[in-house]
Amino acid sequence: MKWIDMQTHLQTHDVAIVVGPHRSGKTEFITQQYGDRQPSIDVYKASKAYSGGNPSITDEEWLEMTSRDCPFIAAIDVHTLKSEDLFQLIHLASETKKKLYLTCFDIEAIPFSQVMALICEKQLSLVKIEMLESGDVYAWSLVGNS
Numbered sequence: 001m002k003w004i005d006m007q008t009h010l011q012t013h014d015v016a017i018v019v020g021p022h023r024s025g026k027t028e029f030i031t032q033q034y035g036d037r038q039p040s041i042d043v044y045k046a047s048k049a050y051s052g053g054n055p056s057i058t059d060e061e062w063l064e065m066t067s068r069d070c071p072f073i074a075a076i077d078v079h080t081l082k083s084e085d086l087f088q089l090i091h092l093a094s095e096t097k098k099k100l101y102l103t104c105f106d107i108e109a110i111p112f113s114q115v116m117a118l119i120c121e122k123q124l125s126l127v128k129i130e131m132l133e134s135g136d137v138y139a140w141s142l143v144g145n146s
Contacts (some may be wrong), residue, residue: 001137003029006129009139010072010101014124015093017078017115020131026103030074033101040068043075043089050080057085065092072099076083078110086110087118106117118145 003018003025010033011018018026031041042065045055054064065073073093078086086102104110107128119126125144131137 003131003137004032006137006139009127009129010082010099013127013141014100015090015100015119015126016102017107017126018101018107019107023103024131027076030101030103031075032145034070035073037070041076041080042073043067044077046077046080049119055080056082062092062115066096070098072101074101076103076104076132079106081102083111083114086088086115090118090122090124092113094124116143
């Protein structure tokens with residue numbers, strides 16, 4: 001299966017973690033979800049993190065995410081975020097009733113057990129969509145909507 005075959009999982013879960021190697025099409029898959037809207041990635045801090053800068057989400061960025069008229073929040077390369085910001089993204093998605101689409105290169109690069117606990121606490125559903133070494137893409141419903 002390909003990324004596009006996973007689109008229904010994005011629509012049926014509150015939170016999606018899209019996992020795959022660098023340059024595997026994760027970001028393009030997320031931007032396709034904007035449809036006719038102008039794509040606007042809410043959080044992308046990789047360049048700051050890799051260059052030694054501060055990858056924290058700013059107050060202005062939090063405000064933009066809250067007020068933007070879009071049914072989801074998109075955060076790319078969440079393994080470069082501070083854990084507190086990742087947790088706050090989950091809180092924000094829950095409060096605003098927006099879906100949350102996250103990408104990372106490896107699920108072990110984020111505090112996954114804490115992410116799962118917070119998603120359970122907020123009574124959200126979670127799907128992990130992953131590209132395997134074979135190039136095939138699969139989805140696992142991890143919390144709710146099984």
